[in-house]
Amino acid sequence: MIFDKITDKIIVTAKDYEMPFSKGLLARSLTTAGMKPSEAYIFARGIEADLNHDSLKRISKYELRQRVYYSLISNDYEDIAEKYLIWRRILKKHSVIILVGGASGVGTSTIAFELASRLGISSVIGTDSIREVMRRSISKDVVPMLYESSYTAWRALRNYDEDDDDLYIQGFIRHVEPVLLGIEGIIDRCLTEGTSVIIEGTHIVPGMISDKYHDIPNVIFLTLTLSSENVHKKRFIARAKVSDRPLERYLENFEIINNINKYIVKDSNAHIVPVIENVSISDTVQECLEIVTNKFNTLDEEEGGEIEELI
Numbered sequence: 001m002i003f004d005k006i007t008d009k010i011i012v013t014a015k016d017y018e019m020p021f022s023k024g025l026l027a028r029s030l031t032t033a034g035m036k037p038s039e040a041y042i043f044a045r046g047i048e049a050d051l052n053h054d055s056l057k058r059i060s061k062y063e064l065r066q067r068v069y070y071s072l073i074s075n076d077y078e079d080i081a082e083k084y085l086i087w088r089r090i091l092k093k094h095s096v097i098i099l100v101g102g103a104s105g106v107g108t109s110t111i112a113f114e115l116a117s118r119l120g121i122s123s124v125i126g127t128d129s130i131r132e133v134m135r136r137s138i139s140k141d142v143v144p145m146l147y148e149s150s151y152t153a154w155r156a157l158r159n160y161d162e163d164d165d166d167l168y169i170q171g172f173i174r175h176v177e178p179v180l181l182g183i184e185g186i187i188d189r190c191l192t193e194g195t196s197v198i199i200e201g202t203h204i205v206p207g208m209i210s211d212k213y214h215d216i217p218n219v220i221f222l223t224l225t226l227s228s229e230n231v232h233k234k235r236f237i238a239r240a241k242v243s244d245r246p247l248e249r250y251l252e253n254f255e256i257i258n259n260i261n262k263y264i265v266k267d268s269n270a271h272i273v274p275v276i277e278n279v280s281i282s283d284t285v286q287e288c289l290e291i292v293t294n295k296f297n298t299l300d301e302e303e304g305g306e307i308e309e310l311i
C-alpha cells in the first residue's frame with residue numbers, strides 16, 4: 001500500500017511484498033532467458049505500455065509473469081518464453097551450485113558476479129578466500145605450497161628439479177589440494193541446506209574435485225580460458241588499474257600462469273566440462289547461462305515439470 005502514495009508506477013504485488021514495476025528488473029529476467037539486452041529493455045517498455053493502456057494500478061506478480069509469457073509467445077520468442085519461466089522454478093526447487101574455474105586473470109570473478117546477478121544467486125565465494133581460511137587451519141610447515149600463489153607453489157616443493165617440465169603443474173596441484181577440502185565442504189553444506197552458491201577461482205580444477213560432485217546434476221562446472229596470451233596479459237593490466245594487485249608479479253609469472261591455464265583446459269576437456277573463451281563479457285555470460293539453463297531444463301523435464309505450475 002505504501003508505494004501507491006509515493007509513485008505513479010504500477011505496483012507489482014507478491015505474497016510477502018510489493019514493489020513498483022521496474023523495466024530494468026524485467027529486462028534482466030529476459031536477458032537471463034536469452035534475449036539480447038537491447039531487445040529486452042524495449043520489450044519491458046512494451047509490457048509497461050500495455051499495463052498503462054489497461055489503466056492498471058496494481059498487478060500480482062503471478063499475472064505479470066503470465067502477461068510476459070504470453071506476450072513473448074505472441075511475438076515469436078517461444079524459446080525465451082520457456083526459459084523465462086523455467087529459471088523461476090529451478091531456484092525454487094533446487095539448490096544450484098555453479099563452479100567457475102580458470103587460471104588467474106581469465107575472468108572467473110567477473111563472470112561469477114555477472115552470473116550471480118542474472119540468476120538471482122546471492123552468494124559468490126572466491127577460492128582465494130577459501131584458501132585464506134585453509135591457511136589458518138593448516139600450518140606452513142605441513143603444506144608450504146598452500147602459503148604460495150598458484151603459480152609460485154613449485155618453489156615450496158622439496159628437492160625440485162628446475163629442468164622438470166612438469167614442475168609448475170606439480171606445485172599447482174599441491175597448492176590446490178588443501179583448498180579442495182574447503183570447496184567440497186561448502187558444496188556439501190549448500191546441498192544439505194538446499195541453498196545456491198557460485199564458487200569461482202583457479203582452485204576449481206574439475207579432475208581434482210571428487211567424482212561424486214560430477215554426478216550430481218545441480219552441481220555445474222564451467223571453465224573459462226583465454227587462448228590469446230596477449231589478451232590474457234592485458235587483463236592483468238586492466239585489473240591493476242582498479243586494484244592493488246601488483247601487475248609485475250603476474251607478468252613475471254605469466255609463463256607459469258599460462259601453463260596452468262592450458263592444464264585446466266586439458267583437464268576440463270578430459271572431464272567433459274565446458275570450456276568458454278572469455279573474450280567478451282556479454283558473450284561469455286550468455287554462453288554460461290545457456291549451459292546452466294539447458295542443464296536444468298533437462299532436469300526439469302526428467303522430473304515431469306509442468307509449465308502451467310509456474311504462471
Ligand SMILES: Nc1ncnc2c1ncn2[C@@H]1O[C@H](COP(=O)(O)OP(=O)(O)O)[C@@H](O)[C@H]1O
Pocket residue numbers: 102103104105106107108109110111201235236238239240278279280281282284
Ligand atoms: N570478458 C572480459 N572482457 C574484458 N575484460 C574482462 C573480461 N573478463 C574479465 N575482465 C577483466 O579482466 C581482469 C581480470 O578479471 P578477474 O575477474 O579479476 O579474473 P580472475 O578472477 O580470473 O583472476 C579484470 O580487470 C576484469 O574486469
Ligand SMILES: O=C(O)[C@@H](COP(=O)(O)O)OP(=O)(O)O
Pocket residue numbers: 103104105109128148149150151201202
Ligand atoms: O594464486 C593465484 O593464482 C591467485 C588467485 O587469484 P585470482 O587471480 O584468480 O583472483 O592469487 P594471488 O596469490 O596471486 O593473490
